Every structure is written in C-alpha cells, then in structure tokens.
Amino acid sequence: MATSTPDLTARLLWGMAAACVAALALALVAQYVGHMEPCPWCVLQRVIYVVIAIVCAAAALVRARVVRVPLASLALLLSVSGVAAALYQHNVAAASFSCNLTFADKVVSGLGLDSALPSVFSATASCAEASVSVLGVPFAYWSLAMFVLLAAVAAAVVGRSRRA
Incomplete structure (x- = not known):
C-alpha cells in the first residue's frame, strides 16, 4: 500500500506539469491563432506556469519526502502567486491603459525572458487591450481557474507527501 502513495x-x-504546459500552449494558440496579444501580467502568468511545470517535474522525479514536500510546497506557493497575478490583471491592471514598468513588466524584463524568447515572453499589448473574453469569461479568469x-x-500532494 505504501508504494501506491x-x-x-x-x-x-506530472499531471500538474502537463496542465501548466497545456496552459502555456493554449496561451500561445490564443496569441498566434486568435490574435490575442499578451500584456505584462499575461506574460508573468506564463512564467509562473513554466516554473510550476519545472518544479512539479523535479518533484515527480524525486521520491525522497525531504525533497518532494518542499518542491510541492513551492508549487503551491507559485500557484497562489498565479492566482494573485490573474486577479490583479483582471481587477486592477485591465483598468489602466499602460502596464509598463509594473511589477509584472519588471520581473519579466529582469529575468531577461522577453529578450531570450520574445515569441513566448514578450508583452505586446497594454493591460486594457489584453482584457478579452473567451466564451463570455475573461481570459484572466480562465488562468485564475x-x-x-x-x-x-x-x-493535496503536500498533504499526501507529509503523511507518506
């Protein structure tokens, strides 16, 4: 029974990592097929998805509880930061015409991702322009969900890992 846990x-x-990759893929499809240009807060959420995917893959590969619990806890913290970013994008940033030099813009620029991989991590719209809906639901709320x-x-993973 202990081996099934x-x-x-x-x-x-692995499912969390795959969900993050799928979310990033859907954002890129929305951008390049649906012409929904990303704002800095959209791009920050992409970065968070990538980091969660990496953290979850690393945690899945390591069975040692002493490593898995902190990594799963980090994934939880990153997920909560994604919730905050999506809520901020929808409730605050979308009401402003410019989101240049905001926290999101500074993080993405500071990491150099917008220069290293601009097709994925370059903000090409203002927050007001990026405030669009899909099936009647704001795009930021899909990310929030x-x-x-x-x-x-x-x-759940943290709880399971601590009990195992």
Missing part, C-alpha cells in the same frame, strides 16, 4: 503523488505532480486547480492539487 508515491506513485499516485508522482502522477499528480487553472491556478486555483493547481493550488488545490499541490495542497
């Missing part, structure tokens, strides 16, 4: 935990972590789901799964 780590296997399920690893599957949950994904981050909430990721946080719930990460919390």
Whole structure:
C-alpha cells in the first residue's frame, strides 16, 4: 500500500506539469491563432506556469519526502502567486491603459525572458487591450481557474507527501 502513495503523488505532480504546459500552449494558440496579444501580467502568468511545470517535474522525479514536500510546497506557493497575478490583471491592471514598468513588466524584463524568447515572453499589448473574453469569461479568469486547480492539487500532494 505504501508504494501506491508515491506513485499516485508522482502522477499528480506530472499531471500538474502537463496542465501548466497545456496552459502555456493554449496561451500561445490564443496569441498566434486568435490574435490575442499578451500584456505584462499575461506574460508573468506564463512564467509562473513554466516554473510550476519545472518544479512539479523535479518533484515527480524525486521520491525522497525531504525533497518532494518542499518542491510541492513551492508549487503551491507559485500557484497562489498565479492566482494573485490573474486577479490583479483582471481587477486592477485591465483598468489602466499602460502596464509598463509594473511589477509584472519588471520581473519579466529582469529575468531577461522577453529578450531570450520574445515569441513566448514578450508583452505586446497594454493591460486594457489584453482584457478579452473567451466564451463570455475573461481570459484572466480562465488562468485564475487553472491556478486555483493547481493550488488545490499541490495542497493535496503536500498533504499526501507529509503523511507518506
């Protein structure tokens, strides 16, 4: 019975990583097929998805609880930061015409991702322009829902890993 817990935990972590990759892929499809240009807060959420995917993949590969619990906890913290970014984007940034030099813009520029991989991490719209809906739901809320789901799964993984 003890061997099924780590296997399920690893599957949950791989599922989280896959969900993050899928979210990033959907954002890129929306950008390049649907012509929905990203703002700095959109791009920051992309960065958070990538980091969560990396953290979850690393946690899935390592079975040692002493490593897995902190990594799953980091994934939980990153998911909560994604929730905050999506809420800020929708409730605050979308009401402003410029989101240049905001926290999101500074983080993405500071990491150099907008220069290193501009096709994925370059903000090409203002926050007001990026405030669009898909199926009647603001795009930021779709991201918010994904981050909430990721946080719930990460919390479950932390709980399972601590008990294992």
